[in-house]
Amino acid sequence: MTNAVKQVVIVGGGSAGWLTASILAAEHSVSSLQNPIRITLIESSDIPTIGVGEGTWPSMRDTLQQIGISETTFLNECDASFKQGSKFINWRSSTGDSYFHPFSLPESFNQLNLAEHWLPYKNEVPFDQAVCFQDALCNAQLAPKQISTPEYNFIANYGYHLDAGKFAPLLKSHCTEKLGVMHIDDNVQDVRLTSNGDVASVFTEKHGEITGDLFIDCSGLHSLLIDKALKVPFVSCKEVLFNDRALAVQVPYQHPDDNINSATHSTAVDNGWIWDIGLQSRRGIGHVYSSDFCTKEQAFDALSRYVSDTSNCDINKLTVRELQINPGYREKFWHKNVVAIGMSAGFIEPLEASAIALIELSAKFIRDQFPQNRAVMDVIAKRFNKKFHQRWQQIIDFLKLHYVLSERDDSKYWRAATSTETLSQTLRDKLLLWQYQTPYLYDSFETEELFPAASYQYIYYGLKGKTAFNPSQKWHAEHAKAKALFQQNQQKRNQLQQQLEPNRVLLNKIKQYGLTTI
Amino acid sequence: MAKFELVNNIAHKNIKVNTKASAQFGDNVWFALTFPDEFRAIQNQYPIFFQKNSETGQFMPVALMGVKQNENLFLTDDGWDGYIPATIKRHPFAIGHQQQNQGGQTELTRVLTIDMESPRVNETQGEALFLEYGGNSDYLDQMADLMEAIHHGVEKSAHFIETLLGYELIEQFTLDVTLNDGSQNQMLGFYTINEDKLAALSDEQTLNLVKLGYLQAIYFIIASHGNIAELVKRKNKLLGL
Numbered sequence: 002m003t004n005a006v007k008q009v010v011i012v013g014g015g016s017a018g019w020l021t022a023s024i025l026a027a028e029h030s031v032s033s034l035q036n037p038i039r040i041t042l043i044e045s046s047d048i049p050t051i052g053v054g055e056g057t058w059p060s061m062r063d064t065l066q067q068i069g070i071s072e073t074t075f076l077n078e079c080d081a082s083f084k085q086g087s088k089f090i091n092w093r094s095s096t097g098d099s100y101f102h103p104f105s106l107p108e109s110f111n112q113l114n115l116a117e118h119w120l121p122y123k124n125e126v127p128f129d130q131a132v133c134f135q136d137a138l139c140n141a142q143l144a145p146k147q148i149s150t151p152e153y154n155f156i157a158n159y160g161y162h163l164d165a166g167k168f169a170p171l172l173k174s175h176c177t178e179k180l181g182v183m184h185i186d187d188n189v190q191d192v193r194l195t196s197n198g199d200v201a202s203v204f205t206e207k208h209g210e211i212t213g214d215l216f217i218d219c220s221g222l223h224s225l226l227i228d229k230a231l232k233v234p235f236v237s238c239k240e241v242l243f244n245d246r247a248l249a250v251q252v253p254y255q256h257p258d259d260n261i262n263s264a265t266h267s268t269a270v271d272n273g274w275i276w277d278i279g280l281q282s283r284r285g286i287g288h289v290y291s292s293d294f295c296t297k298e299q300a301f302d303a304l305s306r307y308v309s310d311t312s313n314c315d316i317n318k319l320t321v322r323e324l325q326i327n328p329g330y331r332e333k334f335w336h337k338n339v340v341a342i343g344m345s346a347g348f349i350e351p352l353e354a355s356a357i358a359l360i361e362l363s364a365k366f367i368r369d370q371f372p373q374n375r376a377v378m379d380v381i382a383k384r385f386n387k388k389f390h391q392r393w394q395q396i397i398d399f400l401k402l403h404y405v406l407s408e409r410d411d412s413k414y415w416r417a418a419t420s421t422e423t424l425s426q427t428l429r430d431k432l433l434l435w436q437y438q439t440p441y442l443y444d445s446f447e448t449e450e451l452f453p454a455a456s457y458q459y460i461y462y463g464l465k466g467k468t469a470f471n472p473s474q475k476w477h478a479e480h481a482k483a484k485a486l487f488q489q490n491q492q493k494r495n496q497l498q499q500q501l502e503p504n505r506v507l508l509n510k511i512k513q514y515g516l517t518t519i
Numbered sequence: 520m521a522k523f524e525l526v527n528n529i530a531h532k533n534i535k536v537n538t539k540a541s542a543q544f545g546d547n548v549w550f551a552l553t554f555p556d557e558f559r560a561i562q563n564q565y566p567i568f569f570q571k572n573s574e575t576g577q578f579m580p581v582a583l584m585g586v587k588q589n590e591n592l593f594l595t596d597d598g599w600d601g602y603i604p605a606t607i608k609r610h611p612f613a614i615g616h617q618q619q620n621q622g623g624q625t626e627l628t629r630v631l632t633i634d635m636e637s638p639r640v641n642e643t644q645g646e647a648l649f650l651e652y653g654g655n656s657d658y659l660d661q662m663a664d665l666m667e668a669i670h671h672g673v674e675k676s677a678h679f680i681e682t683l684l685g686y687e688l689i690e691q692f693t694l695d696v697t698l699n700d701g702s703q704n705q706m707l708g709f710y711t712i713n714e715d716k717l718a719a720l721s722d723e724q725t726l727n728l729v730k731l732g733y734l735q736a737i738y739f740i741i742a743s744h745g746n747i748a749e750l751v752k753r754k755n756k757l758l759g760l
Contacts, residue, residue, distance in 0.1 A: 148576035514575045519689060519710070 004375045007038060010213030011205060012189055014044030016165050017343025018219035019172035019475040024364035026180035029371060038371075039214070041183040042176070043205060046182035048188075048223075055278050055285050056084055056265050056354035057160040059104050064154045064361050070153035070175055073515040078171050080280045081163040082261050082504055083145050085135050087353070092383040093464050094408050096218060100127065100463030101264065102353075103135035104158040108453045116458050117437040118483035119472040128462035131487060139264040141498060152516045156497065160354075161280045162265070162285075169213040176359040185211070189220075190232040195254050199338045199375075202227055208494040215372065218341045225330060227341040235347075237329040241423045242404075244273055244350045247324040248297070248304050249287035254373045255313050257282075267352065269407070270303045271295070276351065277311070281508055284312070289326070289350045294414040297323065326350060330393045335382035338375065340367060347393060352400050353452075359396075363389065395451045398428040402457070405432075406464035432478050435461060439468050520723050523613055523632040528653040531633065536611060538646035540599035544610070544639050547594060549585030551604040554672035555736040557677050562743035564593075566750065569680070569689060569710035578680045578689065578710065580740070583750065586696050586704055592753035605669050611637030614674070622715050629670065631663050677732055681728055686724055687716050688737070696751055699760035712740055 005064040009025060011018050029038040065075055075081060086103035093100070107115045115132045122131065126442030129136045135157055138145065145157040174181035186422050187205035195201045202212040203225075218226035227233050239245065262279040288304040305316045330347025334340060343362045349355065366385055405424065409415040424432075431444070440457035445448060472480075502510075524530065540546045550570070553561050558580075561567055565582040572579050582604050584591045593600045613633075615632035618625050633640065633648075646658035683689050690713040695708040715739065720728070728734040 084554070147573070149571040149573055151577075510575065514577055517576055517578065518684070519691060 004213040006372050006374060007036070008213045008379070009038055009215045009217065010203065010211060011042040011084070011217045011219055012174065012344070013219035013221060013223075013343070014042060015169050015219065015221060015343065016172075017221070017356060018042055018217075019169050019176060020064070020357070020360050021217055021219060021342050021364040021367075022176045022182045023172050023180060024064065024361070024368050025178060025371075026182050027068040028302060030181045032181065037181070039183070040181075041185060042187060043187055043203065043208075043211065043212065044183045045188045046186050050171060052053065055162055055165055056357070057163065057278070058349065058354065058358040058361075059160045060358060060361055061160050062155075063335065064365075066153045068172075068175065069145075069179065070171070071518070073511055074082045075151075075161075075163075075171065076394065076511055077387050079161075079163040079167045079396050081168075082280055082508060083159045083263060084160050084162045084265060084278075085139055085145050085157055085263045086265075088136075088139060088264045088266050088495065089403070090266060091408075092267075092269045092274075092403065092407055093269035095269070100459070101129040101133075101139060102456060102459040102463065103129065103133050103139070103264075104160060105133050105135045105437060106146065106158075107455065107458065108486045108493075110455055111442070112414065113425070113447045113479055113483060113486065114441045115483055115486060116462065116468075117472075117476060118439070118480055118487075119462075120439070120468060129459060132458075132490060134490055134497055137494045137498055138501060139262070142263055142503055142505075143501040144455040144504045145255065145263070145501070146507070148507060148510045148514065149517070150516070156501065162280055164280055177302075189225055192226060194230065197337075200230060202489045214338065214375070215378070216339045217367075218339055218345045219343045221344040221387070224341065224345040226339045227334075227336065227345050231325040231336050231339055233341075234332045234335050235327070235329055236332055237327070238349070239328050241397055241401055241425070242328050242350060243291045243417070244289045244295060245290045245326050245328060246292050246297070246300065247287050247326060247350075248300050249285065249324060250304065250308065250316060250319050250321045252284045252286050252308055252312050252314050252319065254283065258505060261508070263504055264432050269409070270307070271412045271433075272299065272303065274352070275304065275307050277307075279504075283411050283494050287324075289352075291414060294412070294417070306335060333382075333386050334363070334389050335385045337382075338378060340382075341382075346389075349393075349396060349400065349420075352403060353396070355396050359389075359392070362392070381422065392451045394425065397433070398425055399452050399460070400454070401428055402431075402460050403464075406461070406466050433456075434465075435468055437469055437471075520584070520636060521634045522636045523615060524635050525615065526612075526631045526633050526648065526659070528649045528655075531648050532653070533642045534643055534648050535643065535645040536648070537639045537641060538658075539645075540603065541692070542591075542594060544637075546599065546607065547589050547591050548607065549590050550581040550583050552580045552606045552673075553580050553604055554623055554669070554676040555580070555733070555739075556668065556672040556675065557605055558739035558743070560602055560737050561604060562726055562739045562746070563622060563747060564749070565743065566746045567606075567695075567740045568742040570708060573711075577677075578684070580676065583747075586706065586750060592750060592757065595646050604733065605665055605672070609662065609665055610634075611639045614664055614666050629667075631666060657721075661689060679731075679736060682728070682731065682733060683712075683737075686720060686728075690716075694747070696747070696754070698751065698758065699755045700758075711744075712737055714741065 011022055021041055026040050030040055086101055088101050119128055119131045133416045138157055145159040146155050179182050185208050187208050189203045189205055191204040202210045204210050216226055236422045266277040272295035275288045278285040288300050290300045308314055308316045330351050331341055336347050343360055370381050372381050404418040406444045407419050440454045442454055444454045445491040537717045559580045567580055567582055569578045570581050584593050611634040613632050616627050617630045619628050647656050648659045650656055689710050692709045692711040694709050696704040
């Protein structure tokens with residue numbers, strides 16, 4: 002049981018497989034190490050990747066930098082664009098209201114809680130506009146940086162929109178050419194277990210038996226190791242978040258030089274919501290819905306209306322793909338010597354683009370807590386499972402928050418989505434607490450939150466959640482400073498709108514000149 | 520707005536260029552674009568740094584002549600006190616590109632153009648472009664040569680910078696200027712040679728820089744920083760400190 006962990010075998014490619022391979026290899030496989038770990042990735046070119054997950058969090062900037070991919074290369078090769086947050090349209094009511102969840106924190110967030118100071122002005126100015134500048138940049142479709150800003154640095158915090166079908170091949174060539182990852186193109190046909198229930202090896206069609214010390218299951222919905230071999234049960238969360246289908250379509254721009262949105266647009270409709278993501282060459286649009294409340298035909302009609310309202314395309318000439326979502330996650334993500342990452346670990350509607358972020362977090366956990374031998378692996382697995390269970394619960398609560406505060410009751414779907422019956426105790430507690438105090442750093446400390454307290458503020462107040470205004474002594478002492486910060490934010494809004502160029506202009510310049518590294 | 524015309528001895532027969540250095544002609548600039556071929560002349564008088572072109576994000580070497588915008592400490596009532604950088608001296612000329620048909624093939628050739636909206640351009644004062652019967656004046660020939668030198672110099676400069684970036688020899692630098700009254704000016708957005716990285720280059724890399732003539736250019740930059748003291752002296756004098 003004290004066998005050293007020397008060989009990592011990743012089953013499955015796609016964003017999950019290649020991103021995990023990159024993150025592990027950049028740290029553990031470099032040839033300058035005395036005992037580099039060998040990483041092998043088995044991917045079947047017969048099985049198409051699903052290729053959803055076109056939005057990332059700002060954490061992707063760090064990830065790409067750490068694995069050694071130039072931002073210029075990434076942007077150019079993955080048809081990628083800048084994402085500065087999400088715009089939620091028609092979520093509170095169906096009459097065209099909207100709010101932002103930007104990636105930038107409220108002004109001076111860690112020094113002073115502006116939300117408390119905004120409360121008396123809540124009817125005069127929306128929260129996102131009062132405390133942050135990024136909604137203005139997004140509405141003007143501006144880039145978050147300038148051509149002279151070095152790679153991965155920013156003026157306004159950002160992540161990316163990307164073409165997952167191009168991202169995996171970029172990571173793959175980086176892994177195999179620069180990071181020493183071994184790539185085997187083959188089908189996994191069988192799995193051999195040891196007497197203690199570990200995975201000893203996988204059998205492939207052409208390459209025979211491949212052994213390993215640690216196996217990572219990135220086989221997506223097939224879940225070859227975690228489900229089929231180790232039979233770890235799946236925990237459904239369909240009771241709480243019941244969207245289980247998506248119709249996705251790629252829509253070309255009307256003109257190749259049309260500007261590109263700086264945020265994911267998420268528009269609530271009768272039986273779900275529609276994502277709209279702007280890449281360099283096309284938009285990715287999809288309707289997430291619940292099969293309990295509407296038929297595929299009704300969903301198609303809603304998607305079709307959205308496409309014709311926002312482009313000159315006829316949806317009947319485009320290819321619409323149907324995706325099934327089984328909302329939920331594994332009872333254990335790390336069991337024995339197998340870790341599930343990506344869709345084999347779980348999947349949930351992409352309302353806050355958590356899929357790729359969870360892959361990054363999982364791979365980084367393994368990278369940082371890499372088990373040196375089998376004996377220590379169970380301890381690390383226990384911690385991993387605890388941490389990621391907590392994270393899944395936080396994601397589910399956070400997504401549910403987007404629904405539960407809505408005032409929509411224009412359809413059966415919305416009446417069910419806003420029902421408080423299925424709320425978790427943790428979310429109930431938060432909603433009770435926030436009636437009397439604003440979400441702030443205490444919330445994050447309490448539970449090691451995945452989402453910063455700022456994110457809760459943006460959603461809670463974006464949906465016009467109420468907090469009683471009860472100014473304390475501290476409030477009075479700080480209010481003059483807070484007012485100055487509100488002013489400062491307004492100045493920043495104006496200044497940055499002057500300084501920054503449209504997304505399309507900057508992306509074209511990056512194609513022509515590239516970003517500098519310093 | 521600038522209005523560039525192809526220089527020719529018919530339309531511009533009587534055109535003269537006032538070559539006096541003056542703020543009214545736009546010489547009140549605090550830096551000028553330069554290039555390695557010019558470093559020897561520049562480093563006698565001005566500090567050389569890199570800045571990023573705000574339109575392209577690309578690094579470019581510049582000669583510094585002031586410590587704030589619109590301030591040229593070498594511009595006096597009697598003209599420019601010292602060497603005038605080529606990219607300043609070129610005004611009001613620029614290089615244009617013209618398609619020319621040569622033996623059935625279209626080629627893009629460089630042509631000399633003049634900005635007819637420049638306040639330097641007139642018919643009474645300064646250097647004539649053409650001689651009485653249409654030949655080029657010495658001045659015009661000199662300016663044509665200067666434009667060619669700038670063109671090739673800037674082209675080579677791009678490779679120089681690419682090489683330096685490849686060896687990680689460029690680093691960010693904040694220029695702190697303290698005047699005699701104790702006031703401090705911090706100038707951001709400058710880059711210079713990373714001397715630690717320079718010292719740590721391999722023999723092969725150093726030899727490569729020598730062969731390309733870049734090592735000399737690098738030392739011109741480093742040596743030029745002694746001129747910051749001269750800038751400060753002039754600034755103190757200007758303020759009567």
